[in-house]
Amino acid sequence: MTSSLQYGLTGPMFSSDAMRAVFSDHSCVQRMLDVEAALARAEGQHGVIPAAAVAPIVAACDAARIDLRSLAQAAASAGNLAIPLIKQLTAGVAQVDPEAAKYVHWGATSQDVIDTGLVLQLRDALQLIDTDSVSYTHLRAHETRH
Template sequence: MLFEAFLSSTAMESVFSPTAVVQSMMDVEAALARAAARVGLIPAPAAQAIASLCRAELYDVPALVAAAPRSGNLALPVVQRLRETVALFDPSAAVYVHRGASAQDLVDTAMVLRTREALRLIDDDLQQLCARLLELAERHAAVPLLGRTMMQPAQVISLRFKLMNWLMPLLRSAERLREQGQASLLLQLGAPSARWTRWATAPRTCWRPWPPSCRCRCPTCAGTRSATAGCAWAWRWACCAATSASWRRTSR
């Protein structure tokens, strides 16, 4: 806790808080269940029962975190507790909790969701900083400033020139951060090895309609749909692709 006060922020700390991480895991489980139901891998009522209980406030988050070291990761206690809770309300649906995914899939995809939110906060801060520098540069365009070279006084420059030299690298870095974020925030769906044979022999089916604002291509029908980037569409895409013999794994 030595550096958090000045190297982070309250908003960023909340992004990776235990409750936020557990909620992202629950979001993944809910999306996985809905996706599996849409392509006929699990019954729709079971998916609805699972998704309705994927809310972190229903669970003792500190107890889940405390159980993580014994399990080796946070996914196992989360899945176990979710399965037990689903069984209380719909015993027949409990067997479909976490169906087709591994613990690594759950942890990695949940952290991708958290990282996406963290990148959004960083991007917001960068935009505010750039806007402030631009405002100062316009306001002080004619203010003279002594330039330096080799730590020695040189010709006179403007404060605007100095501020713009701070601004331009920040703009480039912000753009690269957005590009790398888009390229790196990938779904992890390795699945338990036993699932691959079962999925490879499943009937071909295509999930339609694609969710709304990201361009993606269905490996089964080769059609392109308009969709919203996020956990739900990614899992639906994965389940759709899993029914195709030409399944391509997205993993590290």
């Protein structure tokens, strides 16, 4: 799960620290967990899952609680990150509330979590690009005046 933007020889020439953070392993996992938390909130609000299941699920959606090394190893055999991530998330919820653990990832597919997590990362990246573009435009305008 190492990105060439993080450790490649040319990565630092073409990417900022902020952009590397957006596409870091931690951020990738956190954004998928953000999807799971939003799913639980929405489903709880609309009665799809018990309201009591929402808080334990949301509380467990913290990438700092995920073992990234074992996630990477499990993803190799699972074929994607979502399957082993959801297993770790479910296990974490089960430690606190076994009943709530039954409702982790309720009604979603692994691909839903992967795709939506990536879209959240891309949104963050576009915000950085937009900010950098505005800064560059102001710099060019200043340069032109002087």
